[in-house]
Amino acid sequence: MSGGTGADSMRGLHTIVCMKAVPKSEEVTVNEETRTLDRSKARSEINGPDLNALEAALQLKEAHGGRVSLLSMGPPLFERYLRLGLAMGADDAYLMSDRAFGGADTLATSCALAAGIRAIGGFDLILCGEESSDGATAQVPPGIAEWLDVPQITYATHIQSLPRKRLVHARRELRGGYEVVEAPLPCVASIKLGANEPRFFDFDRWDWAMEEAPVVVWTAASLELDEQSLGQPGSPTIVASVDIAPSAERRREFIGGTPEEEAEQLVQMIRAWIRPS
Amino acid sequence: MTAPLYPPDQASGLWVYLEQQDGVLEPVSVELLGKARQLADQSGQAVTAVLAGYEIGHLSAPAVAHGADEVLVAEHRLLRQYTTAPYAKVVAALIEERKPNMLLLGATANGRDLAGRLAVRLRTGLTADCTDLALNEDGLLVGMVTGFGNGILAGILCPQHRPQMATVRPGVFARSQPGEWRSGRIKRVPVTLAEADAPVRVLRQVTSRGGDITAAERLVIGGRGVHGDFDTLRELAALIEAEVGASRVAVDEGWIDREAMVGQTGYVTRPKLAIVCGVSGAMQFTVGIQDAETVVAINSDPEAPIFDAADYCIVDDVSEVLPPLIEAIRRERGNGGG
Numbered sequence: 001m002s003g004g005t006g007a008d009s010m011r012g013l014h015t016i017v018c019m020k021a022v023p024k025s026e027e028v029t030v031n032e033e034t035r036t037l038d039r040s041k042a043r044s045e046i047n048g049p050d051l052n053a054l055e056a057a058l059q060l061k062e063a064h065g066g067r068v069s070l071l072s073m074g075p076p077l078f079e080r081y082l083r084l085g086l087a088m089g090a091d092d093a094y095l096m097s098d099r100a101f102g103g104a105d106t107l108a109t110s111c112a113l114a115a116g117i118r119a120i121g122g123f124d125l126i127l128c129g130e131e132s133s134d135g136a137t138a139q140v141p142p143g144i145a146e147w148l149d150v151p152q153i154t155y156a157t158h159i160q161s162l163p164r165k166r167l168v169h170a171r172r173e174l175r176g177g178y179e180v181v182e183a184p185l186p187c188v189a190s191i192k193l194g195a196n197e198p199r200f201f202d203f204d205r206w207d208w209a210m211e212e213a214p215v216v217v218w219t220a221a222s223l224e225l226d227e228q229s230l231g232q233p234g235s236p237t238i239v240a241s242v243d244i245a246p247s248a249e250r251r252r253e254f255i256g257g258t259p260e261e262e263a264e265q266l267v268q269m270i271r272a273w274i275r276p277s
Numbered sequence: 278m279t280a281p282l283y284p285p286d287q288a289s290g291l292w293v294y295l296e297q298q299d300g301v302l303e304p305v306s307v308e309l310l311g312k313a314r315q316l317a318d319q320s321g322q323a324v325t326a327v328l329a330g331y332e333i334g335h336l337s338a339p340a341v342a343h344g345a346d347e348v349l350v351a352e353h354r355l356l357r358q359y360t361t362a363p364y365a366k367v368v369a370a371l372i373e374e375r376k377p378n379m380l381l382l383g384a385t386a387n388g389r390d391l392a393g394r395l396a397v398r399l400r401t402g403l404t405a406d407c408t409d410l411a412l413n414e415d416g417l418l419v420g421m422v423t424g425f426g427n428g429i430l431a432g433i434l435c436p437q438h439r440p441q442m443a444t445v446r447p448g449v450f451a452r453s454q455p456g457e458w459r460s461g462r463i464k465r466v467p468v469t470l471a472e473a474d475a476p477v478r479v480l481r482q483v484t485s486r487g488g489d490i491t492a493a494e495r496l497v498i499g500g501r502g503v504h505g506d507f508d509t510l511r512e513l514a515a516l517i518e519a520e521v522g523a524s525r526v527a528v529d530e531g532w533i534d535r536e537a538m539v540g541q542t543g544y545v546t547r548p549k550l551a552i553v554c555g556v557s558g559a560m561q562f563t564v565g566i567q568d569a570e571t572v573v574a575i576n577s578d579p580e581a582p583i584f585d586a587a588d589y590c591i592v593d594d595v596s597e598v599l600p601p602l603i604e605a606i607r608r609e610r611g612n613g614g615g
Binding site for chain 2: 105106107108110111134136137138139140141142143145146147151152153154155169172173174175176177178179180181182183184187193194228229234235236237238239240241242243244250251252253254255256259260262263264266267269270271273274275276
C-alpha cells in the first residue's frame with residue numbers, strides 16, 4: 001500500500017524525483033568484432049527528461065513549499081550527478097548502489113526503486129523522466145506506480161498541484177493532441193523531455209552540494225530487500241542476442257549541377273512516385 | 278526469481294490489445310493483428326483480440342476481418358476514456374482468468390502506459406518498443422529492440438513468465454488487407470467497476486485526426502537545414518500529396534508539431550518516397566526512414582551521414598533546390614504525368 005502518509009498542506013509538498021545517469025549516446029560505439037557496446041569512451045550525463053522532472057519538482061516547491069528528494073540506482077559514480085541535482089535546488093539525495101541491483105530489467109528496476117521510495121517515505125508525488133535515453137522503454141514509471149499501488153500520469157508536459165485538495169492536474173501528450181487529467185495525491189508522474197527549461201545550478205548551493213550535503217547510500221541489505229527480486233534474478237526477460245543493426249542498402253547516387261539541373265534530374269529519377277494518384 | 282503468475286505449460290493463445298479512441302481503432306492495433314495472425318499460423322495458436330471501452334461493439338467485426346479468431350469485448354461507462362487503473366483492472370482480470378501465452382500492445386502513449394502497469398501487476402516480462410517480432414525454435418516470442426539510436430539490434434526473450442508481453446512501434450508492420458470471409462467468435466465479457474477503480478479523471482481532451490505520418494505513402498521531411506521554412510516544404514508536400522515530417526531538431530526548435538517527428542523518439546515511417554531536406558542523418562533519425570522504399574536527401578554538407586541512407590543525393594542548400602524542384606514537378610505533372 002502507498003507509503004504516502006503525505007505532508008499536510010501546511011508543510012507543502014514532498015516530491016521524490018527519480019533520476020539516472022546515462023552514457024551520451026553519440027559517444028557509445030559498437031565494437032564490430034565482439035558485437036558489444038563500447039561505453040568506455042562515452043561520458044555520462046543526467047538523463048534528459050529526468051532534468052525536466054527535477055525542474056518540475058523545483059517549480060512545485062517554489063509554489064507550495066515542501067521538499068524535493070532525489071533517488072537514483074546505480075554505481076557509486078552516480079553520486080556526483082545527484083550532487084548536481086542538489087546544486088540545482090533539491091534538498092536531499094539517496095543512492096541505491098549494490099551489485100545485486102545490476103542487470104535488472106524494468107520489473108526488477110521498478111521493484112527496487114519502489115523500495116527506495118518507501119524507505120525515503122512520506123511522499124506526495126513521485127516524478128520521473130518519461131524514459132531513459134539508453135533503455136528507452138518508458139516502463140519504469142508505471143512499474144513504480146504499480147508497486148506502490150498509487151495512480152500514474154505518464155508523458156506529462158505540465159503539472160500543477162492543488163495541495164489543499166490533495167490533487168494534481170497534468171497535461172498529457174497524446175497522438176494528435178493532448179488531454180488534461182486530475183489525479184489524487186500521492187501519485188507517480190513521468191515528465192516529457194523538453195517539458196520545461198531545466199535551471200542552471202545555483203552558485204550559492206555549489207559548495208554545500210558538492211561537499212557538505214549528505215548523499216545517503218543504500219545497499220540491498222540496508223533496505224532488507226530479497227536479492228531474488230533484484231537484478232538479473234528478479235528479471236523475467238533475458239537478452240538472447242545482440243547484433244549490429246543491418247542498414248538498408250541504398251543506391252547513394254549523387255546528382256550534380258545547378259539547383260535547376262538537380263531538380264530536373266531528380267524529377268526524372270522519382271517520376272514513378274510523384275504521379276498524381 | 279520472481280514467481281510467475283502461471284507456468285508456461287498452462288499458457289495458450291496469442292492476444293492483441295486493441296487500442297481505440299472515441300470508437301476508432303489505432304492504426305498500430307490493426308498492424309498488430311496482421312502480425313499476430315502470421316505468428317499464430319506459424320505456431321498453431323489462436324489469436325484473441327481484447328477490446329475495452331464503451332460503445333465499441335462495432336470494432337469487433339474489423340478485428341475479425343484483420344485476423345482475430347476471438348474478440349473479447351469489455352464495455353463499461355468508466356472505460357469511455359482511457360485511464361490506467363480501470364483498463365489495467367479489466368485486462369489483468371481477463372489474463373488471470375484465461376492465461377494467454379503472449380500479449381501484444383501498440384507502443385503508443387497509452388499502450389505503453391497500460392503495458393508498463395500490467396507487466397508489474399502480472400509479474401511478467403515486457404519487451405518495449407519492438408521493431409520486429411518472431412518466434413524462436415522453442416516457440417518463444419523474440420522481441421527485437423534497437424539500442425543507442427539503431428546502432429544495435431537485440432533480441433529479448435521472456436522464458437519463464439507468462440504472458441510474454443511486448444509493445445510494438447506504430448508503423449513497423451504493414452497493415453494487412455481485411456478478409457471479410459474470416460470468421461471469429463465475439464464474446465462480451467462481464468465488467469465490474471466502481472468509481473473507486475478510476476482515481477484519475479480526464480478533465481478535457483483535445484485531439485485531431487490530422488495527417489498520420491506513419492501511414493503516409495509520401496513524406497517530405499525537414500531538419501535543421503530548412504532554417505524554419507516549413508512553408509516551402511508544405512508547398513512541395515501538397516503538390517505530391519505527401520505528409521510533412523521533421524527531425525528532432527526541427528521539433529525542438531518549435532518549427533513544427535511534435536506529431537511530425539520522425540526517428541527513434543518520434544515515429545517510424547514506411548513511405549514509398551521520402552524527400553529528406555536539411556537533416557544531417559544521425560542514426561536516431563534514420564531508424565525512422567529505414568523502411569522507406571526510396572529516399573531522397575538534400576543537404577549542403579557533402580559529409581552528412583544522411584547520404585549513406587539515401588538513394589538520390591543532392592549536395593546543395595535546401596532553399597536553393599526546393600523552388601526549382603517544385604517548378605519541375607509542376608511541369609512533370611502538367612505534362613499528363615497521370
